[in-house]
Structure formats: C-alpha cells, structure tokens
C-alpha cells in the first residue's frame with residue numbers, strides 16, 4: 001500500500017471516530033456546566049485539571065500535573081461613573097491584575113487616546129500624567145495589532161493614574177483581560193462598554209471639564225496551579241517530540257466555553273483519537289493543558305523554562321486557543337513550515353481549507369515555544385454558533401455558543417496533523433537559531449509591542 005493510501009486510511013478512521021461517538025462536546029459540557037469558572041487559582045481551576053488528568057488516563061495515556069506557583073489575582077467589586085459635568089453610572093469591570101483604587105475611589109480626568117497606538121501616547125506626551133488613559137479596545141484599520149497590555153504598559157510609563165478600556169463592539173458588555181503579563185499592575189485598570197465609552201467621548205468633545213470616578217476592589221495572593229501533561233510514547237524516534245497544547249484556564253466571569261474550553265477539549269480529543277495509533281507514532285506526541293494563560297501565558301512560559309533542555313527535541317508545537325470550524329493552518333512566523341501544512345491541506349480537500357498563512361501572534365501559549373525557535377502551528381477558525389455576538393473575554397462566552405460539529409472538525413484535523421508530524425520520515429523543518437528568532441520578531445513588527453508589554457525576551 002502506498003504511503004498516500006495508508007494515510008487516507010488513517011484520516012478516515014480519525015474523522016469517523018471524531019464524528020461518531022466523539023467525546024469533545026461532552027467533555028466541554030462537563031467543564032462548563034459542572035465545574036464552574038476555571039480562573040487561575042480558584043477551586044474550579046483545580047477541579048478542571050483533575051478532570052483533564054483523569055480523561056487522559058481513561059484514554060490510556062500516562063499523565064501528570066506539573067505544579068506552578070504564581071501571584072493570583074482576585075476580582076472584587078467594580079464601579080465607574082461620570083461625576084462631572086453630569087452624574088452617570090457606567091457598567092464597569094476590572095482588568096486582570098488591576099490594582100485596587102482607594103476605598104473612596106479615584107477621581108480623574110479622562111484623556112482619550114483613540115486605539116492606544118504608541119503614536120497616540122506619544123502625541124499625549126506629558127498631558128497624561130496623573131490623568132486617566134481612556135482607550136478603545138483593538139487597533140485602527142491598517143495598523144499593527146496593539147494588545148491591551150501594550151497600551152497599559154505605555155499608560156504606566158507616561159504616568160497615568162488609571163486606565164479605562166472601552167469595548168469596540170456594541171452590545172452593552174465591558175471586556176476583561178489581563179492588563180499586565182503575570183505581574184500586578186501599579187495602576188487601576190478597568191473596562192467599560194462601547195455605548196458608555198461613546199458617551200464619554202461625546203462629553204470630552206463638548207469641551208466641558210469631564211471627571212470620572214473609579215472604585216475597584218481587587219486583591220492579590222500567592223497561589224498554585226499546574227500544567228497537565230500527557231503523552232503517547234513514540235517508537236523508533238521516541239526522543240523527538242511533537243506537542244499539542246491549549247490553555248485550560250479561563251476568565252472568572254463566564255464559562256470560558258470558547259476561550260478556551262474549546263481548545264482544551266480539542267487537545268484532549270486529539271489524544272483520544274491518536275491513542276488508537278499507539279505503536280505507529282514514531283515520535284512522541286505530548287499533550288499539554290496549560291494553566292495560567294489568561295493572566296499572562298505563565299503556564300507555557302514556565303513549561304518552556306523548566307523543560308529548557310528538552311526544547312531542541314521538539315519538532316513542532318500546535319497551540320489551540322479558541323477553536324471552531326478550521327479555516328486554515330497558520331505557521332506562526334515560520335515560512336518554511338507552510339509547504340508541509342499545504343501538503344496536509346491537499347490531502348483533505350473536502351475541508352476546503354484556505355492556503356496556510358504564517359502570521360505571528362504574541363498572545364497565546366505558542367509564543368514561548370516560538371521564541372525558542374520551535375515551529376508553531378495555530379488553527380484560525382470560524383464560529384457558526386455565536387449568532388454574530390462577540391464573546392471574547394466577557395459574560396457571554398458560554399456553552400450555547402459552541403458548535404458541536406466544529407469541535408469534531410477541529411479535533412480530527414489536529415489529530416491528523418499530529419499523526420503526520422509524528423510519522424514524517426525526516427522532519428522537513430529545522431528550528432530557528434536565536435538570531436533567526438530575532439529577525440522574525442523584527443520582520444513581524446513585534447519588538448516594540450513586547451518591550452512595552454514588559455516581556456521582551458531575547
């Protein structure tokens with residue numbers, strides 16, 4: 001039998017197993033409806049890890065927790081209001097790692113900085129000192145992506161007293177999300193809705209003096225969490241490793257069904273699907289449910305530190321963060337990986353995947369691996385069940401938004417990709433040298449962002 005026909009047999013079995021009797025949705029329903037929120041350091045975080053560990057073991061994979069200690073953040077109450085030239089209360093939410101305000105609140109003058117591109121902060125100059133940086137979520141069309149934590153970094157640098165993040169999608173929902181990577185923010189940072197942000201912009205445009213009061217009650221404490229790690233040992237190339245990972249933790253205000261219950265159960269389901277091929281996988285396939293992603297990629301960053309000596313053996317890493325119906329593979333800044341991904345795509349024409357892309361994202365668990373020079377793959381997806389609502393980092397990221405079919409599709413495709421990566425004769429792509437990693441960061445315009453976020457690594 002030709003290799004191509006043998007592969008087709010494998011793909012057929014994987015897709016059949018995923019769609020008939022697949023467990024991804026059932027596992028996600030358990031995480032969402034039976035465990036409660038999986039925020040870092042909460043009881044739900046621990047219960048979710050125990051569930052995932054047991055599932056890996058049920059699928060016949062040796063599995064373990066690798067403990068992590070970290071600075072946990074605890075959300076308290078949050079309120080915000082315009083107090084001049086009128087009185088109007090805003091729906092307000094603290095950003096992760098935000099400082100608390102004094103109990104009586106912090107009153108300040110908002111300074112509008114558009115989307116918070118570095119040039120907007122530069123234009124504000126000294127004017128921001130002691131005031132409230134007021135910024136829209138997202139980036140202006142045509143600009144590079146500017147993450148919230150880059151904007152807060154710039155606000156802190158310029159002496160702002162607080163940071164106010166306005167959602168950029170309508171619907172009356174404020175967004176949360178971390179404002180610093182794995183460390184306490186020295187200033188209070190909060191989110192408000194698009195609608196309230198628009199009102200604030202109008203007041204500022206009116207030329208009257210405007211003041212906002214923020215009352216945020218947050219706390220910090222030392223805590224522990226863990227990465228959950230399982231593997232299928234390889235055969236003749238067992239010392240070479242292929243990794244599939246996705247974060248298990250989620251924000252405290254919702255079920256984290258899409259972000260990232262979907263990715264975590266897809267990792268688990270890929271493990272179940274591939275367990276049927278034990279003894280045929282030449283390389284070792286390692287599955288990781290990362291902890292502590294939302295508050296600053298802590299689980300994956302620590303994993304890469306603790307396993308530093310093993311990193312040269314990792315041939316590729318697939319990171320799943322918010323999966324749905326796969327649209328294409330993305331080779332996170334790794335152009336030489338694209339032909340491999342397109343060959344995989346050509347073998348599964350019914351999926352109608354777009355050609356692979358190679359953009360580099362800085363805000364999920366592949367980053368520590370990509371910075372170590374490892375070829376990383378992500379799976380840009382579409383979500384058929386959200387009804388057009390923006391679920392990202394707010395209250396409505398719930399199980400009803402998840403398409404069962406999309407979980408089957410994503411899990412099966414990841415299992416096929418892992419199978420291909422684990423059985424390739426000689427792996428066609430080499431790791432990048434530290435010099436090449438630096439060149440990639442420059443090419444993808446990432447240096448300025450990583451510096452402002454306080455995590456420029458190389």
Ligand SMILES: [Zn+2]
Pocket residue numbers: 247259260293321322
């Ligand atoms: Zn995520």
